[in-house]
Amino acid sequence: MWINFLIPILLFLFQGEPQKITVSYAALSCSCAQWKMPDGEHIYLERANAKLPDAHTLWDGENLPLVVAVTGTFRNKPGWPKGLKFKGNPEPAKVFVYDKIETLQP
Numbered sequence: 012m013w014i015n016f017l018i019p020i021l022l023f024l025f026q027g028e029p030q031k032i033t034v035s036y037a038a039l040s041c042s043c044a045q046w047k048m049p050d051g052e053h054i055y056l057e058r059a060n061a062k063l064p065d066a067h068t069l070w071d072g073e074n075l076p077l078v079v080a081v082t083g084t085f086r087n088k089p090g091w092p093k094g095l096k097f098k099g100n101p102e103p104a105k106v107f108v109y110d111k112i113e114t115l116q117p
Contacts, residue, residue: 029084032107033115036070036077042097044104052105056081057092059110066112067095078116083109 034046037053044053046066056066070077089103 029082029110031080031082031111033078033080034107035116036075036079038070038075042099042101044101046107054085054105054107055090055092055095057095057106057108058112059083059108063110064112066109069114076116077114080113080115081107081109082111083107 032048034048034054034056037045037047039045039053044055046054046056048054058065066079066081069079084107086106086108090106091097091101091103092106
């Protein structure tokens with residue numbers, strides 16, 4: 012049906028222009044959004060494809076702050092990143108889907 016073809020196109024159009032944001036890893040002990048924006052809001056990161064580095068595997072468990080710059084778009088509504096496994100029931104948050112990632116501070 013043609014509607015199945017049209018829905019992904021409309022979703023892409025409503026997500027807006029790609030943007031570059033800088034976020035730091037919060038290393039919180041909860042099953043929640045671990046990436047902190049400069050304004051203090053916590054978000055999830057999701058890679059656009061499996062060829063990109065997974066932001067959730069970058070922290071070595073010892074050295075903070077971990078700061079990355081990512082380019083992409085926010086999803087239209089709060090949720091959870093695809094493919095990320097959680098312990099417990101995390102709250103939904105904004106999800107930023109990135110197609111470029113750069114480590115600024117390990």
